[in-house]
Structures are given as C-alpha cells and as structure tokens.
Amino acid sequence: AQTVTQSQPEMSVQEAETVTLSCTYDTSESDYYLFWYKQPPSRQMILVIRQEAYKQQNATENRFSVNFQKAAKSFSLKISDSQLGDAAMYFCAYRSLLGGSNYKLTFGKGTLLTVNP
Amino acid sequence: DAGITQSPRHKVTETGTPVTLRCHQTENHRYMYWYRQDPGHGLRLIHYSYGVKDTDKGEVSDGYSVSRSKTEDFLLTLESATSSQTSVYFCATRENTEAFFGQGTRLTVV
Incomplete structure (x- = not known):
C-alpha cells in the first residue's frame, strides 16, 4: 500500500516571502498522480496543483509550483510571494493508476501553514 | 465547483x-468516496464506490457501511x-x- 508522509506538522512564513512544504511517498509503481490540496478554515478542500508522474516537467500554477523528484519519491510545494489567504492546512495526496487501488486517493497528515503579516 | 452536497452539515448523536x-452529486461522476478527517491523521478513506451498487472498503471501514443505489x-x-x-x-x-x-459533515457522538 502506498503511504504519503508530510514531515512538517506546522510551518510559518512572512507575507510576501517564499515557503516550501515537504512531501514524500512510498510506491513501487511507475505511473501515478500527485496532488496538493489546500484546506482553509472554511473546511473546503481545494485542489492547488497536480503532477503526473510520467511528466518530468514540474507543474506550476501561478504562485504555486512543485519540485517533483521521482527517484527520490519527493513532491514538495513551493509558495512564492505568500499572501494572508494562503494560510491553511495543506495536504499532499497520491493516486495510483493501477488496478483496484486506482480508485482512491491516499493523503498525508497535513501541514498547517501560518502566514504572518 | 462540482455540485457535491453533503447532508447534514452538523449532527450530534448519542452513542449506540x-x-x-x-452525499449527493450533480456531476454524474462515476467514483465516489467517503473520508474522515481527524487531527494528526489527515484524511482516511472509509469506503468508496466505482459505480452503482459497486462499493469497497477503505482503510478505516469498521463500524461503517455504504450504499449507492443511484449514480448521484x-x-x-x-x-x-x-x-x-x-x-x-x-x-x-x-x-x-x-x-x-x-x-x-461534522459529527459528534456523545
């Protein structure tokens, strides 16, 4: 079974600065998806960014980018020019493309990001 | 946003x-999932469905059951x-x- 590890329970960043959230995962598969979800205090789960494992190019979405290191099984999220609205819990998630496990997302335990004005 | 509605949004119930x-969806999506979120555990999969009447267990399924008689x-x-x-x-x-x-849905069992 796949596992996802977020080693930083909490992080903080100053407004306008850059922060990187870490995520590692364990899998024996070669093709899969990785995701970062944001959960603000409203509790809504919002997709931030996704990465297909077969793509070597790192995904970017505006101020959000990832550093995908397939061999190291690492998938970190970089937030540039941090804003107060970025304060949230961030979850890393993995989805297999094989067989029955294709159906589900496996989540890490989350990193709580605080943005200081 | 996808049209997913959970009801109720809050519930307090007694043990036993x-x-x-x-969960009701208007997107006609094939796959549906139930997760629970607890501090220090992230989201853990309870059950999932890959079609009408097709369901399977997740990692924390004990004490829970699911049904899917319609896609939505x-x-x-x-x-x-x-x-x-x-x-x-x-x-x-x-x-x-x-x-x-x-x-x-925030569920409190007292």
Missing part, C-alpha cells in the same frame, strides 16, 4: 444510535455510533484525474 450521512447518491451509515466516530466526514467524487470534495 444509527446515523446516515448523505452515496450514503454512509454508522451502524451503532461510538465516540471514536466523532469526526469530520468528507464526501468526494471523481470522473477523471481530479477529485472534488463536499463541504464536510
């Missing part, structure tokens, strides 16, 4: 009573609620790559 949470509805039942089932429950749907989440 059955509870049913409902996925019900989660706590057969006899316990305090350990106090949690926030999320429904999610997926058709292709991305999963979409409902707003969650």
Whole structure:
C-alpha cells in the first residue's frame, strides 16, 4: 500500500516571502498522480496543483509550483510571494493508476501553514 | 465547483444510535468516496464506490457501511455510533484525474 508522509506538522512564513512544504511517498509503481490540496478554515478542500508522474516537467500554477523528484519519491510545494489567504492546512495526496487501488486517493497528515503579516 | 452536497452539515448523536450521512452529486461522476478527517491523521478513506451498487472498503471501514443505489447518491451509515466516530466526514467524487470534495459533515457522538 502506498503511504504519503508530510514531515512538517506546522510551518510559518512572512507575507510576501517564499515557503516550501515537504512531501514524500512510498510506491513501487511507475505511473501515478500527485496532488496538493489546500484546506482553509472554511473546511473546503481545494485542489492547488497536480503532477503526473510520467511528466518530468514540474507543474506550476501561478504562485504555486512543485519540485517533483521521482527517484527520490519527493513532491514538495513551493509558495512564492505568500499572501494572508494562503494560510491553511495543506495536504499532499497520491493516486495510483493501477488496478483496484486506482480508485482512491491516499493523503498525508497535513501541514498547517501560518502566514504572518 | 462540482455540485457535491453533503447532508447534514452538523449532527450530534448519542452513542449506540444509527446515523446516515448523505452525499449527493450533480456531476454524474462515476467514483465516489467517503473520508474522515481527524487531527494528526489527515484524511482516511472509509469506503468508496466505482459505480452503482459497486462499493469497497477503505482503510478505516469498521463500524461503517455504504450504499449507492443511484449514480448521484452515496450514503454512509454508522451502524451503532461510538465516540471514536466523532469526526469530520468528507464526501468526494471523481470522473477523471481530479477529485472534488463536499463541504464536510461534522459529527459528534456523545
């Protein structure tokens, strides 16, 4: 079974600065998806960014980018020019493309990001 | 946003009573999921469905059952609620790559 590890329970960043959230995962598969979800205090789960494992190019979405290191099984999220609205819990998630496990997302335990004005 | 509605949004129930949470979607997505979120545990999969009447267990399925008689509805039942089932429950749907989440149901078992 796949596992996802977020080693930083909490992080903080100053407004306008850059922060990187870490995520590692364990899998024996070669093709899969990785995701970062944001959960603000409203509790809504919002997709931030996704990465297909077969793509070597790192995904970017505006101020959000990832550093995908397939061999190291690492998938970190970089937030540039941090804003107060970025304060949230961030979850890393993995989805297999094989067989029955294709159906589900496996989540890490989350990193709580605080943005200081 | 995907049209996913969870009901109720909040519920307090007594130990030993059955509870049913409902997830309704308007997107005609094939896959539906129930997760629970607890501090320090992230989101853990309870049950999922890959079609009408096709369901399977996730990693924390004990004490829960599900049913999916229509594409749009996925019900989660706590057969006899316990305090350990106090949690926030999320429904999610997926058709292709991305999963979409409902707003969650906060369940308190007293």
